[in-house]
Amino acid sequence: MGSSIGRLFRVTTFGESHGGGLGAVVEGCPPGVTIDLNSIQLDLDRRRPGQGELVSQRAEADKVAVLSGLFEGKSLGSPIALLVRNHDADPSAYADMRDKFRPSHADYTTEAKYGVRNWQGGGRASARETVARVAAGAIAKQVLFQLCGVEIVGWVEQVGPVIADIDSQQVSLADVEANAVRCPDGLKAKQMEALIQRVRAAGDTVGGVIGVVARGVPPGLGDPVFDKLDADLAKAMLSIPAAKGFGSGLGFASATMQGSEHNDAFVPGASPGDIQTDTNRSGGIQGGISNGMPILASVAFKPVSTVFMEQRTVQSDGEATTIQPRGRHDPCVVPRAVPIVEAMMAMVLCDHLLRHRGQCGDRR
């Protein structure tokens, strides 16, 4: 279990980093939605390794094949199966991992859970699994846009201690793609890039934070108790490899505030009868339900665990030893993780959009 997410718009992924390939089955897609394969490929290309010095050098074309669910360019309402083949897998780089557990990786926990493990790579825990998420998320984005004009943009907010200053109201995909770190604050982008090059040269890695906004989300998505919109977003984001923190709206910053500073006043909207908030500290969600303002969230990533230095660890038999990783890895995961964060946002919103109209109907 654990390879599926969503209740009505449901994505199931499969595949290991070293095996036949990675794929996703998207169930519950509304019928009649025009699905542009180029848009899927575009997001896959943003996530793809080998884009430059800031990311892993594994060379994967990551071309997606659609096996089912589309007909004459439109969704049929049946499961859409997506497949990306593996090509440049290099199991030799992992020989050492057969009997040694890489620190802070999932090698040990996988062995502890299943008693068996494909040691030729990270298996299901590999970040390569996210190729399937990005493909599925690209479909969710198209559904959201065609059904209600939702637009999702993610960006790099922080790398190590370098924090950018972004206007989430205005930030666009073009701004994000303007540089290799995907940080729309040009000055900070340069500092981030320099930092990543520095840690890379040292064989080290560094963490970071991604911000994301969804604009045009109608009010009413999300459920009041366990399936709050931000609860489902939190789960979706923490399911991304290396994610360690989630904030809805102001996130942890709200803990330091007083109610009189944090509350968003309601004010009349543009058209008569419309309602909006003056500020958006709540990040577009109140009581777990969208209020029509932009949905804002942030996701913290730990530094990649594969550091190219000797580290203490143990063997499968419990004996102490050391390990010196080889292979191709990202010195900082956040630039490539931007489309993954967007994909998870899209899946959650799409699922809640369908759930909402299931229970409450199309009242707009």
Next chain:
Amino acid sequence: MGSSIGRLFRVTTFGESHGGGLGAVVEGCPPGVTIDLNSIQLDLDRRRPGQGELVSQRAEADKVAVLSGLFEGKSLGSPIALLVRNHDADPSAYADMRDKFRPSHADYTTEAKYGVRNWQGGGRASARETVARVAAGAIAKQVLFQLCGVEIVGWVEQVGPVIADIDSQQVSLADVEANAVRCPDGLKAKQMEALIQRVRAAGDTVGGVIGVVARGVPPGLGDPVFDKLDADLAKAMLSIPAAKGFGSGLGFASATMQGSEHNDAFVPGASPGDIQTDTNRSGGIQGGISNGMPILASVAFKPVSTVFMEQRTVQSDGEATTIQPRGRHDPCVVPRAVPIVEAMMAMVLCDHLLRHRGQCGDRR
């Protein structure tokens, strides 16, 4: 939907803040577990309003009745239904809310979603719903303890800008209950208490952070992709009213670190063949699966939205107006939220324990 959580150990809650009462149905409880009703009541008492000046003055006895699922003190494996009646509801305090939306509350989003609303209180969005969670969580705690000796302790880590210093390895329930703010750092507890009294006097409220640890969790719980143990914890925690952020292990602090600082080295454990980590920056979870070390998490809460000052808002018809809340509310939610955070931790761990032995069997 949205009122259920968990796949095998599944909790469904029902009830509004002003109505017949609150309850939970716990499905999938392992049979033959001794369930102590006093333990349930103890946790309900920790969550109960009216405990002192730091929390809401609503006077509810919150006595729990068990309607099914137990026989001669043991779980039958059938659904355990728990019911807590409402007594001290005061709808008159809410008369103003019939047509006005309280800022940063769920009044507007509930109306936007459902087109109908029980305006005599917060309905399902009321923090009173959490009484059912605490009762169900107290059952999960007993299952976890009896099946594998797991112990869960939560505490107040931060109130506004005041941050405590807690040793998560050692902290005990007695330490937490030693003062009214539930902060085991006595010095900081006093500062927190003073701060809460100050904002209360000003008719204002303040946010905070709760830390939580689960000790004795066996390795192997959690699934590698979407249902990572920390992903499900993130969802569970963000589903608590007023929660705005979640951290697994070091949380957002890990974003600023380098891999060489963050990695936890594996070292031989106490018994031959045992494996543990030297440090626990990962918070007991790697690749979404528990590694046998203590599970550590933190949850950020925004300041309560009910501030006793005049605020701008709009009426149902979209006209601008102002609102001046009345009623009984907590100046700071975190002291009472400690047992709620523990309850959510317990439910998630219990569900994953059953899921793990379902797929992988009882190998220990």
Next chain:
Amino acid sequence: MGSSIGRLFRVTTFGESHGGGLGAVVEGCPPGVTIDLNSIQLDLDRRRPGQGELVSQRAEADKVAVLSGLFEGKSLGSPIALLVRNHDADPSAYADMRDKFRPSHADYTTEAKYGVRNWQGGGRASARETVARVAAGAIAKQVLFQLCGVEIVGWVEQVGPVIADIDSQQVSLADVEANAVRCPDGLKAKQMEALIQRVRAAGDTVGGVIGVVARGVPPGLGDPVFDKLDADLAKAMLSIPAAKGFGSGLGFASATMQGSEHNDAFVPGASPGDIQTDTNRSGGIQGGISNGMPILASVAFKPVSTVFMEQRTVQSDGEATTIQPRGRHDPCVVPRAVPIVEAMMAMVLCDHLLRHRGQCGDRR
């Protein structure tokens, strides 16, 4: 697990035959639906024991209390909790069951599964659990009627070898309630009644078949693969205690037919562009999806296992013994099971109605 059914309109039941009571939590009810409590009570009264000589003499008022989810007579969209207290439980009749397994009852399998059992009655396996289904089903009926005018009628089709002749197009609730066996074919009803009296006098029991129709179901409900509308109906019906068979449309009779006899020709409907079928051998479902014609199904029930004669069995320790049941039981379950069959039909249709508009929108 196993106490919940439905994905969007989801019913969870709880309670044992001898305990605090029986109840249901209905999640996902569309908001704003007028819920008439008298209609719920009416169906409970149809299912109630003590209605005459044909059924069990247990005297339960079976008055339903609604604990949540309604406000000013309308559904809020939040969980609707329903509770029926137990009053006339008589555990003394079950003393013999503590150590002996009643033949063809669930005593042994419950013990084998859970290792613990409430021997003071049938526990969750008791037909008394269905009181919660009938209450929840009565809500589903009201949702279906108000959202799309669906009307559901069940009837006794067969008792032992006596088979009635019913026009499923025309049969009404009044026809069904015209006699105590709930068989709208008056002549056959008399024969059924005589048969039931005869087996009752002999301390024996007899099986039967219930037919059910849902009229006014829009085309498009159901999913093409595993969640076919008739697959979900089959599950719902086989979940009723003592149910052993299910037929969709002509059911097993279709196995003997040739395609040229079984196919339903499409013909133009009443309004231009409308489509219907000339005959309805498919029972309103083709490829698992409703076609707009009446949904027709049948459910076979075995004879009640409690026969008042000495029977061979074994004790918990495996030793051979005999048992002579006491207590109050139905000589034939089908008259009281009619509202249960209707309730299951209503829950399944209601769930699929919401699921359909979730994925495909409100196109009507």
Next chain:
Amino acid sequence: MGSSIGRLFRVTTFGESHGGGLGAVVEGCPPGVTIDLNSIQLDLDRRRPGQGELVSQRAEADKVAVLSGLFEGKSLGSPIALLVRNHDADPSAYADMRDKFRPSHADYTTEAKYGVRNWQGGGRASARETVARVAAGAIAKQVLFQLCGVEIVGWVEQVGPVIADIDSQQVSLADVEANAVRCPDGLKAKQMEALIQRVRAAGDTVGGVIGVVARGVPPGLGDPVFDKLDADLAKAMLSIPAAKGFGSGLGFASATMQGSEHNDAFVPGASPGDIQTDTNRSGGIQGGISNGMPILASVAFKPVSTVFMEQRTVQSDGEATTIQPRGRHDPCVVPRAVPIVEAMMAMVLCDHLLRHRGQCGDRR
């Protein structure tokens, strides 16, 4: 939705009859189970068209590729993705179906539900979808056999009015495969074959019934209320294309019986403390839970809807017309459906085996 089945052992299928291929993703497979690909292929070959005059002449090699989830011949516990490519699709045979609805097929209901349809074949409603079920079921069979020695055998019980006489205790795969109709009663098999040839020559089709037994199922599988073992079997079986009826144990025959005839007496088993039943009219399930005796069920199939004669129907615009199907179709579906019925039995048992040990642990 609707393309997934199972809660812990969960199978999701994808693909249309005319498209890139058919596939299944099997989630939740226990780790470390030896998966023999030849066994999967063997069942696919039993289901494959083109095996003789009794079945469809479509020539598909139906070779299965495993894309993920296995390593060195064993299951990893991760999703097992299975893919069977389409080769001999002949959309030209379906040109007439673009605008005309075939009687008793899913063309109209698919259009009514989704508003869009891949008219080049039956889409998801095609029996070709079952290739994915058979592949997934072959994995479930191996899990069941390795974890608890369960053996599953299906056979043709009835074709049209010809009913076989089978000893479900003894029947073996070899008996079933001894002739082309898969009926182990040799005399009746010849009559069935003659009947199928006759209806085929007439351009007609005929229905039938399949029986199935699972031997070696431990007591305790199944849940007492909605997820009764036979309720889940009923759903699984009714989800097979053309299935119209399901019987558990004696099925509809039990409706005509009296309790004294139907009850199965408990008797001491082979080893001290063991319990079994003297007869097995209950079909191995009491109160929805397995009792350790063989699980017995039957599934009724309607005659295939594609009859090669002119039939009345309507066009998409509602105008009356006629249709004369072409293409390659089975005159009788039951011989090829035997491995499908076995596959569905295997999936349901495997899921309940994992669910049982999840809640109740491995007590055997």
